[in-house]
Amino acid sequence: MKIGQLLIQKQLLDDTGLAQALTEQSRSPTPQKLGAILVRLGLVSEASLYQALSEQLNLPLWSHDPEHIALARMALEASRALPAALAKRWQAFAYPSPDGASWQLIARDPLQPELAEYTQRLAGPLPLALKLASNQDLSAALEQLYATKPAGSYNLSTDLRQLAQDAPIVEFVATMLSRGTDQNASDIHVEPTEQGFVVRYRVDGHLRATETHGRERFDAVVSRIKLVSGLDIAERRLPQDGRFSTRAAGIDTEIRVSVIPGVHGESIVMRLLPKTAHRRFKLEALGFEPDHLAALQASLQEPDGIILVTGPTGSGKSTTLYAALAATDTDSTRVLTVEDPVEYQLPGITQFQVQSDIGFTFPAALRAILRHDPDTIMIGEIRDPETAGIAIQASLTGHKVLSTLHTNDAPSAFVRLIDIGVEPFLLAASVRTVIAQRLIRRLCPHCARSLPQVELGDQMTAMARRLHLDAGEPYLGRQAMGCEQCSGTGYRGRVAVHEVLSVTPELRHQLTAPGLSDQMIRERAPANFRTLQEDALLKFWRGDTSLAEVLSLAGTHAMADIS
Secondary structure (H helix, E strand, O other), X not given: OOHHHHHHHOOOOOHHHHHHHHHHHHHOOOOOOHHHHHHHOOOOOHHHHXXXXXXXXXXXXXXXXXXXXXXXXXXXXXXXXXXXXXXXXXXXXXXXXXXXXXXXXXXXXXXXXXXXXXXHHHHOOOOEEEEEEOHHHHHHHXXXXXXXXXXXXXXXXXXXXXXXXXXXXXXXXXXXXXXXXXXXXXXXXXXXXXXXXXXXXXXXXXXXXXXXXXXXXXXXXXXXXXXXXXXXXXXXXXXXXXXXXXXXXXXXXXXXXXXXXXXXXXXXXXXXXXXXXXXHOOHHXXXXXXXXXXXXXXXXXOOOEEEEEEOOOXXXXXXXXXXXXXXXXXXXXXXXXXXXXXXXXXXXXXXXXXXXXXXXXXXXXXXXXXXHOOOEEEEOOOOOHHHHHHHHHHHHOOOEEEEEEOOOOOHHHHHHHHXXXXXXXXXXXXXXXXXXXXEEEEEOOOOOEEOOXXXXXXXXXXXXHHOOOOOOOXXXXXXXOOOHHHOOOOEEEEEEEEEEEEOXXXXXXXXXXXXXXXXXXXXXXXXXXXXXXXXXXXXXXXXXXXXXXXXXXXXXHHHHHOX
């Protein structure tokens, strides 16, 4: 079966994508393999392509292995391996296996007749063991083995714009984005070092260093990313921000790019924002416990008032706001947002991008959209007294306002707003609900192992009793193990934990008391109020996460309520 049809059969490609790649192949002035075109266009990821090629050719897939590189280097030093020129030409290397029973031939296309013939002469009477290798793995291996410029490396004096448009670099960047999409990474970091550069992927909130490359192609890769992001490729002294849209691993993705000059070169961080993510914007899918979900939905039904979502950067605040907006009836209400930047575009909602350089700031945008007859307003973040004041006034004049705030927990949000100049009586009149949230990792469903009944310790035991877990839900705790499906981490995906603080009449009265503190608010919170760590303990009790993830939240005020 041809590779295109095989990818379609595996549901990794559709007919339209295949037709697009075949058209591109027919227009190319030089022969190009269909697989390379599919990766470059972002229609499939390199990993998916080579898995399919491995099946099609019935050849094992080689992955970068330091032990194999060491064996190949020994063969090279003994003049029993492919010369550098041929290795570069054929994109391959070869070495005798440790047991001496065969020769290993690693190549992007190990079935090339000339390559097989030449390597067989090196191997003598020993059989060849052919293995398929991806472009990324093979390029890294050749760099280590031959310490010369690999295919696609360039002289730094060459025009940067030309470098960025050359096919090997285009394919390299497309593969990097596809790998990030395959791993569900939120960010990709390209970090220069003295000898080369490292590509790291942030998966489930943790960075994974997975790729190291030589210095020769670094400037070309940076230029490619800056070019497609609309940045000045000749400017290397100042920070720059840009964005672009692409198709990576078959998924349309918005990429937000930040470039900062460092000691060894420009460091790049790319935030991946899949455009299909709006399908995930459902409150029911965000990890809210039933009582929390009911409280939030009740607040969303109110015609006015403020709903705040708090937490540090990367805690999922924007996702919660988007889910709340997605739950809004846009057929009968007018919904406007002011964001910096607009991360996802939602149907039925008018979204505005803040542009501070021309004076279109949060306050200016808010004053403008209040004249657009809105019912619901979403403010990306309350950062200053002016934005806070306009948000309060909008809520008091019959608008529903949703926004985010940077505080550690829900009670601290009120203190924070008072600190930036909001009058306590205005807070009491306008704020309906404050949600604090964090993201903790889910256990991998393939390898998580059930725990026997364990001793939780005095604090955790007291917390479990307060939540009626010891006599209520059965204990289903599990622990992380690690497998191929989760890259050995024991975790796959994340789930949010929440504090949901509804403003009751008693709490509203407390907000106007002199000397207000977050501890005072916590003491007046409704009886069903749970801290972040308590909410996480519920999820551990049910087997969704590990005890280590629950304990990672101990830096919050979660333990303060335990007596």
